[in-house]
Amino acid sequence: MSEPNLNVVDPEISRLIADENRREFETIRLIASENYASHAVMQATGSCLTNKYSEGYAKKRYYEGQQVIDQVEELACGRLRELFGAEHVNVQPYSGSPANLAVYLAFCNAGDTVMGLGLASGGHLTHGHSVSITGKYFKSIPYGVRRTDCRIDMDEVRALAKEHRPKLLWAGTTAYPRTLDFAAFRSIADEVGAIFAADIAHIAGLVCAGVHPSPMAFADVVTSTTHKTFRGPRGGMIFCKKEHAAAIDKAVFPGLQGGPHNHTTAGIAVAAKEAQTPAFKQYATQVVTNARVLAEALLARGFGVVTGGTDNHLMLIDLTSKGVAGKPAAQALDRAGLVANYNAVPFDPRKPFDPSGLRIGTPSVTSRGMKEPEMARIAAWIDQVVSTPSDDALIAGIAAEVKALCATLPAPGLTV
Numbered sequence: 001m002s003e004p005n006l007n008v009v010d011p012e013i014s015r016l017i018a019d020e021n022r023r024e025f026e027t028i029r030l031i032a033s034e035n036y037a038s039h040a041v042m043q044a045t046g047s048c049l050t051n052k053y054s055e056g057y058a059k060k061r062y063y064e065g066q067q068v069i070d071q072v073e074e075l076a077c078g079r080l081r082e083l084f085g086a087e088h089v090n091v092q093p094y095s096g097s098p099a100n101l102a103v104y105l106a107f108c109n110a111g112d113t114v115m116g117l118g119l120a121s122g123g124h125l126t127h128g129h130s131v132s133i134t135g136k137y138f139k140s141i142p143y144g145v146r147r148t149d150c151r152i153d154m155d156e157v158r159a160l161a162k163e164h165r166p167k168l169l170w171a172g173t174t175a176y177p178r179t180l181d182f183a184a185f186r187s188i189a190d191e192v193g194a195i196f197a198a199d200i201a202h203i204a205g206l207v208c209a210g211v212h213p214s215p216m217a218f219a220d221v222v223t224s225t226t227h228k229t230f231r232g233p234r235g236g237m238i239f240c241k242k243e244h245a246a247a248i249d250k251a252v253f254p255g256l257q258g259g260p261h262n263h264t265t266a267g268i269a270v271a272a273k274e275a276q277t278p279a280f281k282q283y284a285t286q287v288v289t290n291a292r293v294l295a296e297a298l299l300a301r302g303f304g305v306v307t308g309g310t311d312n313h314l315m316l317i318d319l320t321s322k323g324v325a326g327k328p329a330a331q332a333l334d335r336a337g338l339v340a341n342y343n344a345v346p347f348d349p350r351k352p353f354d355p356s357g358l359r360i361g362t363p364s365v366t367s368r369g370m371k372e373p374e375m376a377r378i379a380a381w382i383d384q385v386v387s388t389p390s391d392d393a394l395i396a397g398i399a400a401e402v403k404a405l406c407a408t409l410p411a412p413g414l415t416v
């Protein structure tokens with residue numbers, strides 16, 4: 001009766017998964033948007049729930065056989081509402097970008113004016129960037145950060161909003177190391193009659209743990225991914241006030257998507273249960289502590305740290321003072337087993353594909369149990385690699401040290 005295993009059915013894919021497992025195990029992940037989903041989350045995600053079609057919402061489906069799926073989705077939604085203090089949540093968006101698109105569909109018509117933080121200042125593509133559908137089908141007025149301190153300038157946001165009267169105002173970031181003033185965004189949205197959407201894709205885990213301010217009391221709608229600091233499977237979710245629930249649900253299905261990914265919904269439910277534990281709160285607290293300690297250590301080693309530090313899980317490093325660009329630095333770090341991404345810094349004089357900076361985040365290393373001493377070691381390694389990015393012997397030596405450290409700190413969800 002037993003079916004053949006993956007390694008028998010498809011040895012190539014089986015080997016590639018094993019290779020990726022080893023790569024993730026042996027290297028230090030500093031990519032701010034990535035994390036490790038737990039074994040329990042992966043079990044739910046890899047289950048028979050992937051087989052079921054369930055277009056619609058609990059008790060209002062278009063197919064029969066929803067006895068179990070309705071319970072899965074209601075468990076996920078109930079846990080999330082409680083965890084985030086939200087009136088309503090939709091867990092069906094396939095990922096963060098579709099969740100954001102559903103917000104446009106719910107509140108805007110093509111051609112309407114929308115405002116979000118520009119990509120070059122740390123905003124997301126889906127907040128109106130010109131290459132995104134959100135910049136092509138809507139009139140996008142991006143706001144930026146101040147030249148003097150690289151922080152979002154709420155006076156500029158207010159002035160632009162008053163001039164352009166957006167239908168939709170986004171607050172949310174992918175590469176911004178400071179907290180956002182959600183109350184100020186609310187009052188600006190009220191002044192111009194805009195819908196205020198907060199996108200907490202990166203910080204959802206910090207928000208529900210209470211180590212980052214929550215937009216829930218201020219925003220009309222809050223979107224998020226489920227796989228970054230929240231440590232769930234890849235997915236998206238949208239929270240909103242009751243008054244917007246019908247519009248959001250209709251936008252997700254049938255507006256934008258067909259059947260929900262029920263295996264993902266189950267994984268999100270598991271992640272929400274994990275996030276309710278004291279251990280998760282400790283985790284989120286340590287993510288922020290680790291980021292602060294790592295930023296301070298890099299500052300002490302002469303690195304440029306945008307805004308001079310961080311309030312959240314990430315930092316933006318300006319490598320100009322080190323005489324190396326972001327891309328060759330990220331590539332050398334990758335060879336040393338320190339995986340990060342090159343990133344533009346605000347007002348970057350270099351091109352987007354070859355920018356001046358690195359984005360570094362602590363969600364993944366913290367999931368492996370790393371604390372302040374490991375942050376000091378990571379800062380020293382980054383300094384050595386960036387100072388001599390073409391010293392192959394040095395880099396190989398660091399890769400071996402990284403591997404040795406990783407061997408002592410198993411990552412959630414990975415097999416050793």
Ligand SMILES: *Cc1c(COP(=O)(O)O)cnc(C)c1O
Pocket residue numbers: 033095096097098100123124126172173174199200201202225235
């Ligand atoms: C990651 C991210 C998204 C998009 O999520 P995907 O799951 O990659 O589509 C949206 N908004 C912000 C702010 C993000 O950081």
